[in-house]
Amino acid sequence: MTEKALQQLKTAEIEKISHLDYFNIGITVDCVILGYDEKELKVLLIKSDMQEFSGLYSLLGDFIKPDEDLETASYRILKERTGLDDVYLEQVHTFGGLKRHPSGRVITIAYYSLIDIRNHKLQLSHNELHWHPVTEIKKLAFDHRLILDTCLGRLREQVMEHPVIFNLLPEKFSLRELQELYEAILGVELDRRNFRKKISIKDWLVDIDEMENNVPHRPGRLYTLKKQYKIKGSGTKALALH
Amino acid sequence: MTEKALQQLKTAEIEKISHLDYFNIGITVDCVILGYDEKELKVLLIKSDMQEFSGLYSLLGDFIKPDEDLETASYRILKERTGLDDVYLEQVHTFGGLKRHPSGRVITIAYYSLIDIRNHKLQLSHNELHWHPVTEIKKLAFDHRLILDTCLGRLREQVMEHPVIFNLLPEKFSLRELQELYEAILGVELDRRNFRKKISIKDWLVDIDEMENNVPHRPGRLYTLKKQYKIKGSGTKALALH
DNA sequence: TCAAAAGTGTTGACTTTACACCCATGA
């Protein structure tokens, strides 16, 4: 970007500041990658490799490349770390505090993504990635605890209005699984009969006329999300669908 | 930021990319400054000074300085342009498309802010700032139309749950003014009796035992927002209050 | 005395909550 171009960028008369002043800021994307397993909501974390945070975990993030937009960067991180490329992603908030990164000024754009852990067992052993139950997380590196909490808050806001959490479940699931997932996310117990009524009113599911098996009790019916709601990728589209 | 520091920044093993590749990206804050006057929601715009967008208006924005965080930058823009420093501000979304700025790669963090136009008549004549009714806006420079629509969408989501729109009104206001403001933001007509019931349930207002004057009809009672909700500044705090 | 808006309640429709019993299956 030339000095002249920089000038043009300004949409108003402001005092001039040198090129360097403006651009000596790092921009990253951090992904809160959420999965659901063993009746718990889990987040994918990596052991921090910074001395300041030794022993702590951090979210998965990376610098944005000059030729990729924000969504592309988040997808790349997900693809590199999980091997998945058809995930649900939603931008949540941008964090830009001066002291958030010990090595310098870094602004990060936070996304959360929802993936089906069980159908995509990752090869986690060869690196430092681990799934952590969100309820057990205390301190994280950087301001990642704040980022995590912000994303979980957003997820809770979305969950009853929009069919997003199906991205955490296998293609076919029982109503009990679905209810347990809601309970894990919202942190409350739900009444089974009322829950089923509420879900059936939303008209999100198709009864595929199959039954659970390998359960040590009466098998439940299996359902799948209606095709029209199966929107992977940026959540803005999902929102538009209502 | 040194090359060494840059290395440290990486929270995972990724291929190395030069300093320049990472940092040749501009970061701005764009403010959707909203006001309410003549029963219309209005947004403060400036005539674009870029040839590509000649004749079009754009939002108010500026580059972030290396030593200011995101909120500080938005406040600075507001202060510079409106003279106000006790405004409501909320971060909405970050836009980072590759082609969104004709002069190069610019990522922008969008905020909306709500101000009381009538009590703070700005000196708008000496520059190119103008208030535009949001319903009359068609094309804007850059992707600013998208940014505006995104912010208005967020405002509509917030408006019934959180006491934010009082920032658009004078200290004292009548229930009719408040209702008209809701109608302008939501784009619907509301039933007066139901509206008053709904508002009184929320318990946001204090009846200050004063009356309108200079109205050509029976004066209405004046109310003011309860002190505990008068939160200027970042909306995250307002949200926490429920 | 007119025009304009203030102020105020009720009914019916709908939604939400609380709650309990019998059934199907695997161990």
Added chain:
DNA sequence: TCATGGGTGTAAAGTCAACACTTTTGA
């Protein structure tokens, strides 16, 4: 035959939407 969860309905409480008349003021 037992343990586990599957599957289902109803009544009471609360919320939401529709709707009209009298009052107060200024012009």
